[in-house]
Amino acid sequence: MLFCVRAVSGAAQRVLLAPVCGFQTLAVVARSVSFSPGQVTSNASFHSVSSESDHPKVLITGGLGQLGVGLAKLLRMRFGKYNVILSDIRKPPNHVYQSGPFIYSDILDYKNLREIVVNNRITWLIHYSALLSAVGEANVSLARDVNITGLHNVLDIAVEHGLRLFIPSTIGAFGSSSPRNPTPDLCIQRPRTIYGVSKVHAELMGEYYHHRFGLDFRCLRYPGIISADSQPGGGTTDYAVQMFHDAVKTSTFVCNLRPDTRLPMMFIEDCLRATLEVLEAPAEILSMRTYNISAMSFTPEELIREIRRHLPDLQVTYKIDPVRQAIADSWPMILDDASARSDWGWKHDYGLPELVQTMLNFTGSDSRMSQAN
């Protein structure tokens, strides 16, 4: 059984904590029991005595959303199952709980987050917790707390403990006064959503901490991400994911964006690989700390046309959501990612035809399985 020891405040109180559920959950508060530094060291080093010891120890915040579980899977293949800890404030489904270490972490609880970083000797922090564009507009004060106050906690802990910190930004960090076709890495950024404002803040704070305190901050501006086995968390680009599921299940789809709304999009596999690549890139080749990455751009009508090549019966109607439409109209149509391509060799694998084929294979086989059950 694995334990690590936390000194809470002075020697009087010690807490024995199993670091993550994947190792077995056990918390014992031992008041007035003292442990020698040797015990602390041996318990802590016990974690690292394994063939996985040379790898980074990774913590993913907000890991139960659309992207975190897939990223954990990729990083565990690379660094070993026990070197990657997923965390969130939600209860993990069985398959996630059983697939590797998971721990509760609310990024608004600074001390708890710090304790997790210390007890598990985290070296890389991947900060995925956020409220996305549409849910952010529906709850501005919560979005401000999670996306800005939570970010400050993460930045401070990363600096204190010398972590490599990855924070994704988004096409939503641009606004209607940014050039939209294409949108370069460096241009005017005046978004009008709390999501966009908080992501510009994250980009600037991360870069400032890099220059001021030497924080190893890395950031990619993701396009809208399309995934088959995880649901999006309340964004403007979610329509595209939903279209695949509805096309396969009911052959009908109600689209909440206008047919000609062009947005940058990316298949999840490309997004997660890009994340790993920029995390592993030697610092010397990074001429910037925040990069656009791009794969394809399409409109709802172009996506429908491509899906109809496989599912000709798909019927689509439009019920425009004015909030999402206004957001989409202010976002880039095409992201210019030339710097990512030249600095660290970014290259996408999936264009629109490959995306549609792959998504229909996944969602089609899922739906056939659930019908058979």
Ligand SMILES: NC(=O)C1=CN([C@@H]2O[C@H](COP(=O)(O)OP(=O)(O)OC[C@H]3O[C@@H](n4cnc5c(N)ncnc54)[C@H](O)[C@@H]3O)[C@@H](O)[C@H]2O)C=CC1
């Ligand atoms: N999915 C996409 O299309 C894109 C995502 N991104 C960024 O990638 C990151 C991950 O995105 P998704 O997985 O799609 O987001 P999501 O909305 O699916 O998941 C976010 C997670 O954060 C968690 N969370 C909320 N409050 C929290 C708190 N106080 N403490 C800890 N966790 C908390 C939620 O429980 C949720 O599981 C986000 O930062 C997002 O801005 C950027 C561009 C595109």
Ligand SMILES: CC(=O)[C@H](N)C(=O)O
């Ligand atoms: C592009 C994003 O950041 C996200 N999917 C959203 O639509 O809010």
